[in-house]
Amino acid sequence: MRFISSSFLLPALVLVMGISSCTKSKDGATGPAGPVGPAGPSYIGAISGHVSLFDQYGSKVLTGLGNVYLAFDGYSTVAVDSSGYYIKGSVGTGSYSISASNTGYGATHVNSFQFLADTLNRDVKLSAIPAFAPTSVTATALSGADSLTLIFSADTRARNCIVFLNKGTAAGSTPDKYLLVYTKAIPANSTRPVFINIPAQDLANAGFTTGQTVYVAGYGYVVGDASAYEDLATGKTVYTAVSATPVTTTFTAP
Numbered sequence: 001m002r003f004i005s006s007s008f009l010l011p012a013l014v015l016v017m018g019i020s021s022c023t024k025s026k027d028g029a030t031g032p033a034g035p036v037g038p039a040g041p042s043y044i045g046a047i048s049g050h051v052s053l054f055d056q057y058g059s060k061v062l063t064g065l066g067n068v069y070l071a072f073d074g075y076s077t078v079a080v081d082s083s084g085y086y087i088k089g090s091v092g093t094g095s096y097s098i099s100a101s102n103t104g105y106g107a108t109h110v111n112s113f114q115f116l117a118d119t120l121n122r123d124v125k126l127s128a129i130p131a132f133a134p135t136s137v138t139a140t141a142l143s144g145a146d147s148l149t150l151i152f153s154a155d156t157r158a159r160n161c162i163v164f165l166n167k168g169t170a171a172g173s174t175p176d177k178y179l180l181v182y183t184k185a186i187p188a189n190s191t192r193p194v195f196i197n198i199p200a201q202d203l204a205n206a207g208f209t210t211g212q213t214v215y216v217a218g219y220g221y222v223v224g225d226a227s228a229y230e231d232l233a234t235g236k237t238v239y240t241a242v243s244a245t246p247v248t249t250t251f252t253a254p
Helices: 006-020 201-205
Strands: 043-053 067-073 076-078 085-092 096-102 108-116 119-123 125-129 136-142 144-151 159-166 181-188 194-199 213-220 247-254
Touching: 076 085, 096 125, 108 125, 136 213, 136 247, 144 159, 144 213, 144 247, 159 194, 181 194, 194 201
Parallel strands: 043 119, 043 125
Antiparallel strands: 043 085, 067 076, 067 096, 096 108, 136 144, 144 194, 159 181, 159 213, 213 247
């Protein structure tokens, strides 16, 4: 019989043990992680873009562009020229966000975006806060639904209105103050009330139960809202280009 030297068995055993320690065990647990690789390269470049302003009817505004306030990540400001152009230089590779505001306009936010190298373009748009607003809102019970009636003064140009619905507390335009939102166009020169039907199924889908109080807030709303942006914490839309003070009412969910 041929014998194998123990001097050969020992290294072989160590090798087998080393391999087995890196594989998954029968219960699915993984072995120790390998070393973390080096970070990717970092570059210096610029972020530039153009700022656009729109009035309450959705038409472009060509004045006051230099008054727009831009802030990167909430603290680093950059000037906007009279034509609406801006550039932020000496930007390192990373994640950035832009906040924009201007007197008379709904503030907006360009959510986190990645800058790698060279020059990245990020345009910004702002819509005016409407000067018009509804004068009243009422709710009428219908079969299996409710109808909201909003009254506006006549205007020679088409506009929009927006309605927010909430439960448990007053409704409003911020993400914490609404569960449902409806918009509707107001025709030019119209003196007729604006009707918005609220289907019972919409209320049920939003968690309202029969007999529960539905809180309503109605606003004047810009055409082609450019200031609206997503609230990353809730996934809802933030509406800032709405009339200053809403009209309110309540009704009972069918």
